[in-house]
Amino acid sequence: MKQILLVEDDEIMRISLHDRLRRERWQVDAAVNGRDALSLLDQKHYHLILSDIRMPGLGGMELLEWARKQSPLIDIFMMTAYGSVEDAITCLRNGAADYILKPFEMDDLIIRINRIFEMQTVRARCASLEDRCRQEHQEIIGNSTAMRTLLKLINQIGPTDSTVLINGESGTGKELAANALHRASRRADKPYIRINCAAIPEGLLESEFFGHEKGAFTGAHAKRLGRFELADGGTLLLDEIGDLPLGLQAKLLRVIEEGECERLGGTRTIKVDVRLLCATAKDLKKEVEAGQFRQDLLYRLSVIPLTLPPLRERIEDIPLLVSHFLRGFGHKRGMTLSLSKEAMDCLLNYDFPGNVRELKNIIERVSVLSPGPVITVEDLPADLHKAEQKANGAIMPLAEALASAEKQCIVHALAHSGGNRTRAAETLGISRKNLWEKMKQHRIEV
Ligand SMILES: Nc1ncnc2c1ncn2[C@@H]1O[C@H](COP(=O)(O)OP(=O)(O)OP(=O)(O)O)[C@@H](O)[C@H]1O
Numbered sequence: 001m002k003q004i005l006l007v008e009d010d011e012i013m014r015i016s017l018h019d020r021l022r023r024e025r026w027q028v029d030a031a032v033n034g035r036d037a038l039s040l041l042d043q044k045h046y047h048l049i050l051s052d053i054r055m056p057g058l059g060g061m062e063l064l065e066w067a068r069k070q071s072p073l074i075d076i077f078m079m080t081a082y083g084s085v086e087d088a089i090t091c092l093r094n095g096a097a098d099y100i101l102k103p104f105e106m107d108d109l110i111i112r113i114n115r116i117f118e119m120q121t122v123r124a125r126c127a128s129l130e131d132r133c134r135q136e137h138q139e140i141i142g143n144s145t146a147m148r149t150l151l152k153l154i155n156q157i158g159p160t161d162s163t164v165l166i167n168g169e170s171g172t173g174k175e176l177a178a179n180a181l182h183r184a185s186r187r188a189d190k191p192y193i194r195i196n197c198a199a200i201p202e203g204l205l206e207s208e209f210f211g212h213e214k215g216a217f218t219g220a221h222a223k224r225l226g227r228f229e230l231a232d233g234g235t236l237l238l239d240e241i242g243d244l245p246l247g248l249q250a251k252l253l254r255v256i257e258e259g260e261c262e263r264l265g266g267t268r269t270i271k272v273d274v275r276l277l278c279a280t281a282k283d284l285k286k287e288v289e290a291g292q293f294r295q296d297l298l299y300r301l302s303v304i305p306l307t308l309p310p311l312r313e314r315i316e317d318i319p320l321l322v323s324h325f326l327r328g329f330g331h332k333r334g335m336t337l338s339l340s341k342e343a344m345d346c347l348l349n350y351d352f353p354g355n356v357r358e359l360k361n362i363i364e365r366v367s368v369l370s371p372g373p374v375i376t377v378e379d380l381p382a383d384l385h386k387a388e389q390k391a392n393g394a395i396m397p398l399a400e401a402l403a404s405a406e407k408q409c410i411v412h413a414l415a416h417s418g419g420n421r422t423r424a425a426e427t428l429g430i431s432r433k434n435l436w437e438k439m440k441q442h443r444i445e446v
Pocket of ligand 1: 138139140141142168169170171172173174175176177279280281321356357360
Protein backbone atom coordinates (compact mmCIF):
# COMPACT_ATOMS: atom_id res chain seq x y z
CA MET A 1 0.00 0.00 0.00
CA LYS A 2 1.32 3.44 -0.87
CA GLN A 3 2.32 5.54 2.14
CA ILE A 4 1.83 9.30 1.98
CA LEU A 5 3.06 11.92 4.41
CA LEU A 6 0.77 14.94 4.35
CA VAL A 7 2.27 18.16 5.69
CA GLU A 8 -0.18 21.05 6.08
CA ASP A 9 -0.53 23.66 8.85
CA ASP A 10 -4.08 24.70 7.95
CA GLU A 11 -6.31 22.38 9.96
CA ILE A 12 -9.37 22.37 7.70
CA MET A 13 -7.26 21.80 4.61
CA ARG A 14 -5.32 19.04 6.39
CA ILE A 15 -8.46 17.18 7.47
CA SER A 16 -10.15 17.37 4.10
CA LEU A 17 -6.99 16.27 2.25
CA HIS A 18 -6.44 13.44 4.72
CA ASP A 19 -9.98 12.12 4.17
CA ARG A 20 -9.78 12.38 0.40
CA LEU A 21 -6.40 10.63 0.16
CA ARG A 22 -7.57 7.81 2.42
CA ARG A 23 -10.58 7.29 0.20
CA GLU A 24 -8.06 6.36 -2.51
CA ARG A 25 -6.95 3.53 -0.18
CA TRP A 26 -3.58 5.14 0.49
CA GLN A 27 -2.08 5.04 3.95
CA VAL A 28 -1.79 8.67 5.12
CA ASP A 29 0.03 10.22 8.08
CA ALA A 30 -0.52 13.91 8.72
CA ALA A 31 2.02 16.39 10.09
CA VAL A 32 1.13 19.92 11.15
CA ASN A 33 4.46 21.46 10.11
CA GLY A 34 7.92 20.68 8.77
CA ARG A 35 9.40 19.69 12.15
CA ASP A 36 6.56 17.32 12.84
CA ALA A 37 7.16 15.82 9.37
CA LEU A 38 10.87 15.30 10.04
CA SER A 39 10.18 13.22 13.13
CA LEU A 40 7.70 11.06 11.17
CA LEU A 41 10.25 10.67 8.36
CA ASP A 42 12.74 9.39 10.92
CA GLN A 43 10.44 6.55 11.89
CA LYS A 44 8.88 5.43 8.65
CA HIS A 45 9.38 5.13 4.91
CA TYR A 46 6.99 7.12 2.67
CA HIS A 47 6.43 6.91 -1.07
CA LEU A 48 5.29 10.49 -1.33
CA ILE A 49 5.36 13.68 0.71
CA LEU A 50 2.52 16.08 -0.05
CA SER A 51 3.55 19.33 1.54
CA ASP A 52 2.52 22.93 1.77
CA ILE A 53 5.41 25.32 0.97
CA ARG A 54 4.80 28.13 3.40
CA MET A 55 4.47 26.97 7.00
CA PRO A 56 5.62 28.51 10.27
CA GLY A 57 8.95 27.17 11.57
CA LEU A 58 10.33 24.69 9.10
CA GLY A 59 8.75 25.24 5.68
CA GLY A 60 8.26 23.03 2.61
CA MET A 61 11.52 24.13 0.95
CA GLU A 62 13.65 23.07 3.92
CA LEU A 63 11.69 19.84 4.21
CA LEU A 64 12.35 19.16 0.53
CA GLU A 65 16.08 19.76 0.96
CA TRP A 66 16.26 17.47 3.97
CA ALA A 67 14.17 14.70 2.44
CA ARG A 68 16.19 14.70 -0.84
CA LYS A 69 19.37 14.25 1.17
CA GLN A 70 17.94 11.44 3.28
CA SER A 71 16.27 9.47 0.55
CA PRO A 72 16.51 10.44 -3.10
CA LEU A 73 13.73 7.94 -3.84
CA ILE A 74 10.92 9.80 -2.03
CA ASP A 75 8.82 11.96 -4.34
CA ILE A 76 7.74 15.35 -3.02
CA PHE A 77 4.63 17.12 -4.19
CA MET A 78 4.31 20.79 -3.21
CA MET A 79 1.12 22.75 -2.63
CA THR A 80 1.27 26.48 -2.75
CA ALA A 81 -1.03 29.48 -2.65
CA TYR A 82 -1.58 31.62 -5.70
CA GLY A 83 1.08 34.30 -5.69
CA SER A 84 3.96 32.09 -4.64
CA VAL A 85 4.48 30.27 -7.92
CA GLU A 86 8.14 31.27 -7.91
CA ASP A 87 8.68 29.30 -4.70
CA ALA A 88 7.04 26.30 -6.33
CA ILE A 89 9.33 26.57 -9.36
CA THR A 90 12.37 26.76 -7.10
CA CYS A 91 11.11 23.56 -5.45
CA LEU A 92 10.84 21.87 -8.85
CA ARG A 93 14.41 22.93 -9.58
CA ASN A 94 15.48 21.43 -6.26
CA GLY A 95 13.95 18.08 -7.08
CA ALA A 96 10.23 18.24 -6.23
CA ALA A 97 8.13 15.92 -8.41
CA ASP A 98 5.27 18.36 -9.04
CA TYR A 99 3.34 21.30 -7.57
CA ILE A 100 -0.26 22.44 -7.48
CA LEU A 101 -1.71 25.91 -6.89
CA LYS A 102 -4.30 26.40 -4.16
CA PRO A 103 -7.25 26.35 -4.38
CA PHE A 104 -7.37 23.20 -6.48
CA GLU A 105 -9.80 20.48 -7.47
CA MET A 106 -9.25 17.36 -5.38
CA ASP A 107 -9.66 15.18 -8.47
CA ASP A 108 -6.86 17.09 -10.18
CA LEU A 109 -4.58 16.40 -7.22
CA ILE A 110 -5.48 12.69 -7.18
CA ILE A 111 -4.75 12.31 -10.90
CA ARG A 112 -1.34 13.92 -10.47
CA ILE A 113 -0.48 11.76 -7.45
CA ASN A 114 -1.49 8.65 -9.38
CA ARG A 115 0.81 9.73 -12.17
CA ILE A 116 3.70 10.01 -9.70
CA PHE A 117 2.97 6.52 -8.38
CA GLU A 118 2.87 5.17 -11.93
CA MET A 119 6.28 6.74 -12.56
CA GLN A 120 7.57 5.08 -9.39
CA THR A 121 6.41 1.70 -10.72
CA VAL A 122 8.11 2.36 -14.05
CA ARG A 123 11.31 3.41 -12.25
CA ALA A 124 11.28 0.23 -10.16
CA ARG A 125 10.75 -1.90 -13.27
CA CYS A 126 13.58 -0.13 -15.07
CA ALA A 127 15.88 -0.70 -12.10
CA SER A 128 15.05 -4.39 -12.02
CA LEU A 129 15.55 -4.70 -15.78
CA GLU A 130 18.85 -2.86 -15.54
CA ASP A 131 19.85 -5.27 -12.79
CA ARG A 132 18.99 -8.24 -15.01
CA CYS A 133 20.81 -6.73 -17.95
CA ARG A 134 23.84 -6.10 -15.80
CA GLN A 135 23.75 -9.73 -14.65
CA GLU A 136 23.59 -10.94 -18.25
CA HIS A 137 26.47 -8.69 -19.24
CA GLN A 138 28.48 -9.35 -16.14
CA GLU A 139 32.18 -9.46 -16.67
CA ILE A 140 34.04 -12.62 -15.75
CA ILE A 141 36.69 -11.48 -13.31
CA GLY A 142 39.87 -13.49 -12.87
CA ASN A 143 43.50 -13.33 -13.85
CA SER A 144 44.68 -16.72 -12.62
CA THR A 145 46.12 -19.01 -15.28
CA ALA A 146 43.02 -21.19 -15.06
CA MET A 147 40.65 -18.27 -15.62
CA ARG A 148 42.71 -16.78 -18.43
CA THR A 149 42.72 -20.13 -20.21
CA LEU A 150 38.98 -20.33 -19.69
CA LEU A 151 38.36 -16.83 -21.07
CA LYS A 152 40.48 -17.65 -24.10
CA LEU A 153 38.52 -20.84 -24.66
CA ILE A 154 35.21 -18.96 -24.38
CA ASN A 155 36.37 -16.55 -27.10
CA GLN A 156 37.45 -19.48 -29.27
CA ILE A 157 34.36 -21.63 -28.94
CA GLY A 158 31.81 -18.84 -28.52
CA PRO A 159 31.38 -18.21 -32.26
CA THR A 160 30.96 -21.92 -33.09
CA ASP A 161 27.64 -23.73 -32.87
CA SER A 162 29.05 -26.61 -30.83
CA THR A 163 27.29 -27.90 -27.76
CA VAL A 164 29.22 -27.02 -24.61
CA LEU A 165 29.06 -28.82 -21.29
CA ILE A 166 30.07 -26.52 -18.45
CA ASN A 167 31.12 -28.26 -15.29
CA GLY A 168 32.12 -26.88 -11.90
CA GLU A 169 31.12 -26.67 -8.27
CA SER A 170 28.16 -24.55 -7.29
CA GLY A 171 28.89 -20.82 -7.42
CA THR A 172 32.00 -21.06 -9.63
CA GLY A 173 30.41 -19.00 -12.41
CA LYS A 174 28.96 -21.60 -14.80
CA GLU A 175 25.98 -19.44 -15.69
CA LEU A 176 28.27 -16.46 -16.18
CA ALA A 177 30.40 -18.53 -18.59
CA ALA A 178 27.26 -19.63 -20.48
CA ASN A 179 26.14 -16.00 -20.80
CA ALA A 180 29.57 -15.08 -22.15
CA LEU A 181 29.43 -17.93 -24.67
CA HIS A 182 26.09 -16.69 -25.96
CA ARG A 183 27.37 -13.12 -26.17
CA ALA A 184 30.44 -14.29 -28.09
CA SER A 185 28.33 -16.28 -30.54
CA ARG A 186 26.81 -15.36 -33.91
CA ARG A 187 23.47 -15.81 -32.17
CA ALA A 188 24.12 -12.98 -29.70
CA ASP A 189 21.19 -10.89 -30.95
CA LYS A 190 18.86 -13.91 -31.06
CA PRO A 191 16.92 -15.37 -28.12
CA TYR A 192 18.84 -16.68 -25.13
CA ILE A 193 16.57 -18.97 -23.15
CA ARG A 194 17.46 -20.66 -19.89
CA ILE A 195 15.85 -23.52 -18.06
CA ASN A 196 16.82 -24.93 -14.70
CA CYS A 197 16.16 -28.67 -14.94
CA ALA A 198 16.33 -29.08 -11.15
CA ALA A 199 13.87 -26.30 -10.35
CA ILE A 200 10.90 -27.55 -12.38
CA PRO A 201 8.81 -30.53 -11.20
CA GLU A 202 9.41 -33.65 -13.30
CA GLY A 203 5.81 -33.74 -14.51
CA LEU A 204 6.05 -30.25 -16.00
CA LEU A 205 9.52 -30.45 -17.51
CA GLU A 206 8.53 -32.06 -20.79
CA SER A 207 5.95 -29.39 -21.52
CA GLU A 208 8.49 -26.71 -20.51
CA PHE A 209 10.97 -28.17 -23.00
CA PHE A 210 8.68 -28.85 -25.93
CA GLY A 211 5.45 -26.94 -25.22
CA HIS A 212 1.94 -28.34 -25.49
CA GLU A 213 -1.22 -28.04 -27.54
CA LYS A 214 -4.50 -26.87 -26.04
CA GLY A 215 -6.14 -29.76 -24.15
CA ALA A 216 -2.97 -31.92 -24.18
CA PHE A 217 -3.52 -32.62 -20.48
CA THR A 218 -5.76 -31.46 -17.65
CA GLY A 219 -5.02 -27.80 -17.12
CA ALA A 220 -3.63 -27.20 -20.63
CA HIS A 221 -6.18 -24.47 -21.38
CA ALA A 222 -4.19 -22.92 -24.18
CA LYS A 223 -1.40 -23.75 -26.59
CA ARG A 224 2.03 -23.04 -25.15
CA LEU A 225 5.41 -22.84 -26.84
CA GLY A 226 8.27 -24.82 -25.33
CA ARG A 227 11.71 -23.44 -24.55
CA PHE A 228 13.20 -25.15 -27.62
CA GLU A 229 10.79 -23.27 -29.87
CA LEU A 230 11.32 -20.02 -27.97
CA ALA A 231 15.08 -20.39 -28.41
CA ASP A 232 14.81 -21.10 -32.14
CA GLY A 233 17.68 -19.38 -33.93
CA GLY A 234 19.39 -18.65 -30.62
CA THR A 235 20.83 -20.41 -27.59
CA LEU A 236 19.27 -22.64 -24.96
CA LEU A 237 20.99 -23.11 -21.60
CA LEU A 238 20.01 -26.29 -19.79
CA ASP A 239 21.16 -25.58 -16.25
CA GLU A 240 21.57 -28.47 -13.77
CA ILE A 241 21.41 -30.93 -16.69
CA GLY A 242 22.56 -33.67 -14.29
CA ASP A 243 19.09 -33.56 -12.73
CA LEU A 244 17.24 -34.26 -15.95
CA PRO A 245 14.99 -37.35 -15.52
CA LEU A 246 16.00 -40.38 -17.63
CA GLY A 247 12.78 -40.34 -19.67
CA LEU A 248 13.41 -36.79 -20.82
CA GLN A 249 17.08 -37.54 -21.51
CA ALA A 250 15.96 -39.85 -24.35
CA LYS A 251 13.72 -37.14 -25.81
CA LEU A 252 16.47 -34.54 -25.54
CA LEU A 253 18.83 -36.86 -27.39
CA ARG A 254 16.33 -37.09 -30.22
CA VAL A 255 16.03 -33.32 -30.52
CA ILE A 256 19.80 -32.97 -30.60
CA GLU A 257 20.19 -35.68 -33.24
CA GLU A 258 17.29 -34.71 -35.46
CA GLY A 259 16.89 -31.00 -34.75
CA GLU A 260 13.13 -31.35 -34.34
CA CYS A 261 10.54 -31.84 -31.63
CA GLU A 262 6.78 -32.12 -31.09
CA ARG A 263 4.55 -30.26 -28.67
CA LEU A 264 2.78 -32.46 -26.12
CA GLY A 265 -0.55 -33.54 -27.58
CA GLY A 266 0.57 -32.33 -31.02
CA THR A 267 1.14 -34.21 -34.24
CA ARG A 268 3.17 -31.65 -36.14
CA THR A 269 6.97 -31.96 -36.15
CA ILE A 270 8.67 -28.65 -35.46
CA LYS A 271 12.16 -27.92 -36.78
CA VAL A 272 14.34 -26.11 -34.27
CA ASP A 273 17.73 -24.51 -34.75
CA VAL A 274 19.14 -24.17 -31.26
CA ARG A 275 22.63 -24.04 -29.87
CA LEU A 276 22.75 -25.99 -26.62
CA LEU A 277 24.76 -25.01 -23.59
CA CYS A 278 24.53 -27.29 -20.57
CA ALA A 279 25.76 -26.74 -17.03
CA THR A 280 26.04 -29.01 -14.04
CA ALA A 281 27.84 -29.32 -10.73
CA LYS A 282 27.51 -33.11 -10.93
CA ASP A 283 30.15 -35.47 -12.26
CA LEU A 284 28.18 -36.85 -15.19
CA LYS A 285 30.59 -39.78 -15.71
CA LYS A 286 29.73 -40.96 -12.21
CA GLU A 287 26.04 -40.40 -12.94
CA VAL A 288 26.45 -42.62 -16.03
CA GLU A 289 28.10 -45.34 -13.90
CA ALA A 290 25.26 -45.08 -11.40
CA GLY A 291 22.72 -45.50 -14.20
CA GLN A 292 21.33 -41.98 -13.66
CA PHE A 293 22.53 -40.44 -16.91
CA ARG A 294 22.58 -41.80 -20.46
CA GLN A 295 26.05 -42.34 -21.82
CA ASP A 296 25.00 -41.54 -25.41
CA LEU A 297 23.59 -38.20 -24.23
CA LEU A 298 26.76 -37.41 -22.32
CA TYR A 299 28.80 -37.98 -25.50
CA ARG A 300 26.48 -35.66 -27.40
CA LEU A 301 26.60 -32.93 -24.78
CA SER A 302 30.29 -32.89 -24.08
CA VAL A 303 31.42 -31.96 -27.59
CA ILE A 304 33.35 -29.17 -25.86
CA PRO A 305 33.77 -29.56 -22.11
CA LEU A 306 34.50 -26.44 -20.05
CA THR A 307 35.50 -26.70 -16.40
CA LEU A 308 35.33 -23.88 -13.89
CA PRO A 309 37.89 -24.39 -11.14
CA PRO A 310 36.79 -23.88 -7.52
CA LEU A 311 37.87 -20.57 -5.99
CA ARG A 312 40.19 -22.25 -3.46
CA GLU A 313 42.33 -23.44 -6.40
CA ARG A 314 42.76 -19.89 -7.73
CA ILE A 315 43.17 -17.78 -4.62
CA GLU A 316 45.09 -15.20 -6.63
CA ASP A 317 41.71 -14.19 -8.10
CA ILE A 318 40.32 -13.31 -4.65
CA PRO A 319 41.79 -9.76 -4.39
CA LEU A 320 40.53 -8.96 -7.91
CA LEU A 321 37.05 -10.29 -7.18
CA VAL A 322 36.94 -8.46 -3.85
CA SER A 323 37.80 -5.12 -5.50
CA HIS A 324 35.24 -5.75 -8.22
CA PHE A 325 32.43 -6.56 -5.77
CA LEU A 326 33.41 -3.72 -3.39
CA ARG A 327 33.20 -1.28 -6.27
CA GLY A 328 29.73 -2.51 -7.20
CA PHE A 329 28.24 -2.67 -3.71
CA GLY A 330 30.03 0.51 -2.61
CA HIS A 331 28.50 2.31 -5.58
CA LYS A 332 25.03 1.25 -4.45
CA ARG A 333 25.78 2.62 -1.00
CA GLY A 334 27.32 5.78 -2.41
CA MET A 335 30.69 5.02 -0.76
CA THR A 336 34.19 3.96 -1.78
CA LEU A 337 34.75 0.80 0.23
CA SER A 338 37.98 -1.04 0.90
CA LEU A 339 39.20 -4.00 2.91
CA SER A 340 41.83 -3.90 5.67
CA LYS A 341 44.92 -6.07 5.12
CA GLU A 342 43.92 -8.39 7.96
CA ALA A 343 40.44 -8.82 6.53
CA MET A 344 41.95 -9.66 3.13
CA ASP A 345 44.19 -12.23 4.87
CA CYS A 346 41.09 -13.86 6.35
CA LEU A 347 39.52 -14.16 2.92
CA LEU A 348 42.72 -15.53 1.39
CA ASN A 349 42.84 -18.22 4.07
CA TYR A 350 39.24 -19.28 3.73
CA ASP A 351 38.16 -22.30 1.68
CA PHE A 352 34.99 -20.86 0.07
CA PRO A 353 32.90 -24.03 -0.25
CA GLY A 354 30.27 -21.83 -1.95
CA ASN A 355 32.94 -20.40 -4.29
CA VAL A 356 32.54 -16.95 -5.91
CA ARG A 357 28.85 -16.76 -4.96
CA GLU A 358 29.82 -17.10 -1.29
CA LEU A 359 32.54 -14.44 -1.64
CA LYS A 360 30.10 -12.11 -3.39
CA ASN A 361 27.47 -12.63 -0.68
CA ILE A 362 30.02 -11.95 2.06
CA ILE A 363 31.12 -8.72 0.37
CA GLU A 364 27.51 -7.66 -0.15
CA ARG A 365 26.70 -8.28 3.52
CA VAL A 366 29.74 -6.41 4.85
CA SER A 367 29.20 -3.59 2.36
CA VAL A 368 25.76 -3.00 3.82
CA LEU A 369 26.63 -3.55 7.47
CA SER A 370 30.14 -2.12 7.90
CA PRO A 371 29.98 1.12 9.85
CA GLY A 372 32.78 2.82 7.88
CA PRO A 373 34.39 2.71 4.46
CA VAL A 374 37.20 0.33 5.58
CA ILE A 375 35.98 -3.19 6.22
CA THR A 376 37.83 -4.86 9.06
CA VAL A 377 38.16 -8.45 10.31
CA GLU A 378 35.45 -7.76 12.90
CA ASP A 379 32.98 -6.96 10.11
CA LEU A 380 33.52 -10.39 8.49
CA PRO A 381 31.34 -13.40 9.41
CA ALA A 382 32.68 -15.36 12.41
CA ASP A 383 33.65 -18.53 10.52
CA LEU A 384 36.12 -16.53 8.47
CA HIS A 385 38.03 -15.43 11.54
CA LYS A 386 39.75 -18.78 11.82
CA ALA A 387 42.72 -17.97 9.68
CA GLU A 388 44.23 -21.42 10.18
CA GLN A 389 41.13 -23.07 8.83
CA LYS A 390 42.81 -24.44 5.73
CA ALA A 391 45.82 -25.81 7.53
CA ASN A 392 43.62 -27.53 10.12
CA GLY A 393 41.08 -28.85 7.68
CA ALA A 394 42.89 -30.84 5.06
CA ILE A 395 45.07 -33.91 5.39
CA MET A 396 47.37 -34.13 2.37
CA PRO A 397 50.87 -35.24 1.41
CA LEU A 398 53.46 -33.04 3.09
CA ALA A 399 54.98 -31.84 -0.19
CA GLU A 400 51.56 -30.73 -1.40
CA ALA A 401 50.83 -28.96 1.90
CA LEU A 402 54.19 -27.14 1.75
CA ALA A 403 53.66 -26.10 -1.88
CA SER A 404 50.16 -24.87 -1.07
CA ALA A 405 51.41 -22.89 1.96
CA GLU A 406 54.21 -21.38 -0.13
CA LYS A 407 51.77 -20.34 -2.86
CA GLN A 408 49.46 -18.84 -0.28
CA CYS A 409 52.28 -16.79 1.30
CA ILE A 410 53.32 -15.43 -2.08
CA VAL A 411 49.75 -14.51 -3.03
CA HIS A 412 49.32 -12.73 0.34
CA ALA A 413 52.54 -10.80 -0.07
CA LEU A 414 51.62 -9.76 -3.60
CA ALA A 415 48.14 -8.74 -2.50
CA HIS A 416 49.62 -6.63 0.31
CA SER A 417 52.15 -4.96 -1.94
CA GLY A 418 49.46 -4.13 -4.49
CA GLY A 419 51.25 -6.37 -6.99
CA ASN A 420 54.66 -4.76 -6.45
CA ARG A 421 57.13 -7.67 -6.78
CA THR A 422 60.10 -5.90 -5.22
CA ARG A 423 58.17 -5.12 -2.04
CA ALA A 424 56.59 -8.59 -2.00
CA ALA A 425 60.05 -10.20 -2.30
CA GLU A 426 61.31 -8.03 0.58
CA THR A 427 58.37 -9.06 2.78
CA LEU A 428 58.99 -12.71 1.95
CA GLY A 429 62.72 -12.40 2.59
CA ILE A 430 63.69 -13.73 -0.84
CA SER A 431 65.27 -12.20 -3.92
CA ARG A 432 63.18 -10.75 -6.73
CA LYS A 433 64.52 -13.46 -9.05
CA ASN A 434 63.59 -16.17 -6.58
CA LEU A 435 60.09 -14.71 -6.28
CA TRP A 436 59.78 -14.63 -10.06
CA GLU A 437 60.78 -18.32 -10.27
CA LYS A 438 58.33 -19.32 -7.59
CA MET A 439 55.52 -17.33 -9.22
CA LYS A 440 56.21 -19.19 -12.44
CA GLN A 441 56.32 -22.52 -10.64
CA HIS A 442 52.98 -21.88 -8.88
CA ARG A 443 51.48 -20.16 -11.94
CA ILE A 444 50.76 -16.96 -10.06
CA GLU A 445 49.94 -13.93 -12.20
CA VAL A 446 49.88 -10.35 -10.98
N1 LIG B 1 34.59 -14.91 -12.28
C1 LIG B 1 33.54 -14.22 -11.78
N2 LIG B 1 33.56 -12.86 -11.85
C2 LIG B 1 32.54 -12.14 -11.34
N3 LIG B 1 31.45 -12.68 -10.74
C3 LIG B 1 31.39 -14.03 -10.65
C4 LIG B 1 32.41 -14.85 -11.16
N4 LIG B 1 32.09 -16.14 -10.94
C5 LIG B 1 30.90 -16.12 -10.32
N5 LIG B 1 30.48 -14.86 -10.13
C6 LIG B 1 29.23 -14.43 -9.46
O1 LIG B 1 28.92 -15.45 -8.50
C7 LIG B 1 27.53 -15.77 -8.54
C8 LIG B 1 27.37 -17.23 -8.91
O2 LIG B 1 27.71 -17.41 -10.27
P1 LIG B 1 26.91 -18.41 -11.22
O3 LIG B 1 25.45 -18.35 -10.95
O4 LIG B 1 27.36 -18.17 -12.62
O5 LIG B 1 27.48 -19.79 -10.65
P2 LIG B 1 27.04 -21.25 -11.02
O6 LIG B 1 28.30 -22.04 -11.13
O7 LIG B 1 26.14 -21.24 -12.22
O8 LIG B 1 26.25 -21.69 -9.71
P3 LIG B 1 25.13 -22.84 -9.52
O9 LIG B 1 25.74 -24.13 -9.96
O10 LIG B 1 24.87 -22.82 -8.04
O11 LIG B 1 23.97 -22.40 -10.35
C9 LIG B 1 26.89 -14.83 -9.53
O12 LIG B 1 26.36 -13.73 -8.83
C10 LIG B 1 28.04 -14.40 -10.41
O13 LIG B 1 27.82 -13.12 -10.89
